[in-house]
């Protein structure tokens with residue numbers, strides 16, 4: 108019945124709103140910190156790698172496209188690569204080694220110390236994302252995990268964790284892409300609108 112359909116639609120929206128609000132209240136400092144850190148890294152030649160499976164692969168690609176093309180303002184392209192797009196690389200590694208290796212080999216090929224890896228997994232359990240984060244950390248990249256209420260082993264491999272307080276994959280994914288957009292907004296802001304804040308951040312830290 109339509110009544111039931113409206114109810115289900117509304118439930119999804121309202122639940123999502125609540126989760127977004129809770130996430131922002133508990134994570135706004137880390138979102139701004141990651142945005143500043145990435146903006147500062149980009150000024151020093153770092154790049155952003157991203158990975159995830161299914162809907163999170165789409166999120167990785169979506170966010171990479173915002174950086175390479177543009178988000179809202181006109182500005183130079185920024186270096187970001189989704190590790191989910193090259194079917195030859197993905198099938199060769201998956202076929203010859205295992206699906207758990209499809210991202211980690213690309214991190215080994217492309218990742219340098221100071222680069223960023225955004226690993227996206229709603230369950231926190233995807234073996235290929237966990238392996239990529241673990242190796243990225245060994246290589247002194249900065250690891251940023253996007254997960255749900257149960258981060259599983261992700262918290263062991265991440266410098267920063269965006270833990271969305273829900274156990275429902277679609278709700279978590281919707282907040283993940285919102286976080287991706289907010290990061291794009293803030294990174295553009297720090298790089299192209301508030302250079303002073305970024306300079307101060309870089310001056311105050313020893314790792315830049």
Ligand SMILES: O=C(CO)[C@@H](O)[C@H](O)[C@H](O)[C@H](O)COP(=O)(O)O
Pocket residue numbers: 160161162163227228229230231232233236276277280
């Ligand atoms: O989009 C969805 C569900 O909303 C699916 O494609 C989902 O992303 C896939 O089942 C993924 O394999 C789940 O992986 P993960 O988020 O647990 O790492």
Ligand SMILES: [Zn+2]
Pocket residue numbers: 162276277280
């Ligand atoms: Zn989905």
